[in-house]
Amino acid sequence: MAVRLLLSCSLVTCTNTRFFPHPQNLFPCSKAALFCSLNVNNNNTEKQMKKQEPFVLTTPLYYVNAPPHMGSAYTTIAADAIARFQRLVGKNVIFITGTDEHGEKIATAATAAGSTPSQHCHNVSHAYKMLWNDLDIAYDKFIRTTDPSHEAIVKEFYSRVLTSGDIYRAEYEGLYCVNCEEYKVVLLHFENICVLE
Numbered sequence: 001m002a003v004r005l006l007l008s009c010s011l012v013t014c015t016n017t018r019f020f021p022h023p024q025n026l027f028p029c030s031k032a033a034l035f036c037s038l039n040v041n042n043n044n045t046e047k048q049m050k051k052q053e054p055f056v057l058t059t060p061l062y063y064v065n066a067p068p069h070m071g072s073a074y075t076t077i078a079a080d081a082i083a084r085f086q087r088l089v090g091k092n093v094i095f096i097t098g099t100d101e102h103g104e105k106i107a108t109a110a111t112a113a114g115s116t117p118s119q120h121c122h123n124v125s126h127a128y129k130m131l132w133n134d135l136d137i138a139y140d141k142f143i144r145t146t147d148p149s150h151e152a153i154v155k156e157f158y159s160r161v162l163t164s165g166d167i168y169r170a171e172y173e174g175l176y177c178v179n180c181e182e183y184k185v186v187l188l189h190f191e192n193i194c195v196l197e
Contacts, residue, residue, distance in 0.1 A: 052091065052092045053092075054091075054092045054093070054094045055086045055091040055092060055093045055094070056093075056094045056096070057079055057082055057083050057086070057093065057094070057095050057096070058079070058095075058096040058097065059072075059075050059076050059079045059096070059097040059098075060072075060075065060100075061097075061098045061099055061100040061143060061145060062097075062098070062099050062100065062128060063099070063100050063103065063105070063106070064099050064100065064101050064106055064109075064120065064121050064124035064125060064128075065103070065105040065106050065108070065109040065124075066109065066124070067124055067127050068124075068127055068128050068131045072128070073131065073135065076097060076132065076135070076137055077135065077137070079095065079097070080095070080135075080137045080138060080139070083095035083138065083139075084138060093140070094140050094141065095138065095139045095140045095141075096139065096140065096141045096142075096143060097128075097132065097137070097139045097141075097142055097143070098125075098128075098141070098142050098143030098144055098145070099121070099124065099125045099128055099143075099144050099145065100145050101121040101125065101144055101145050101146045102145055102146075103181065104178050105178060105179075105181070106120065106121065108178075118146075121144070121146060125144055128142075129142060
């Protein structure tokens with residue numbers, strides 16, 4: 001497939017000081033930025049794109065026991081670059097990011113912050129959305145594992161797996177490390193620290 005790329009640039013005035021909190025540091029003369037876009041001429045119409053199999057890309061669903069950090073920004077920026085490129089070449093992209101809001105660590109973090117787990121999840125999830133907005137991340141779906149739509153999909157999945165016999169009730173006894181989030185065959189504790197981490 002031959003693809004023709006057209007680069008067009010224009011000077012735009014920045015009116016949103018949220019993206020440029022100190023414009024004088026970035027643009028000494030004015031609040032302006034060079035805006036470049038890449039247009040692809042590959043004869044893919046919007047109708048054709050909808051017929052294509054989607055290019056689905058997801059970041060990890062970030063754990064909300066702590067606020068966003070450089071590592072979460074790194075993986076999301078990398079995924080955003082991939083999603084943007086795939087869109088440029090005419091792919092029907094579905095870019096997903098979000099937060100994982102289940103686990104004992106979250107309850108511990110919420111208690112330490114003097115909050116309920118639900119409020120803690122909401123605050124940290126909101127912090128992720130705000131950071132992605134500030135970084136101009138162009139995701140299509142932001143998923144929270146506590147959203148009713150996500151819970152419904154998970155319930156349906158587990159219902160099918162239970163029906164097929166792939167999951168069954170049985171007794172299991174083991175030593176669980178909260179920090180590692182896994183059962184250990186041998187768990188050594190020294191001042192509440194898992195030595196195997």
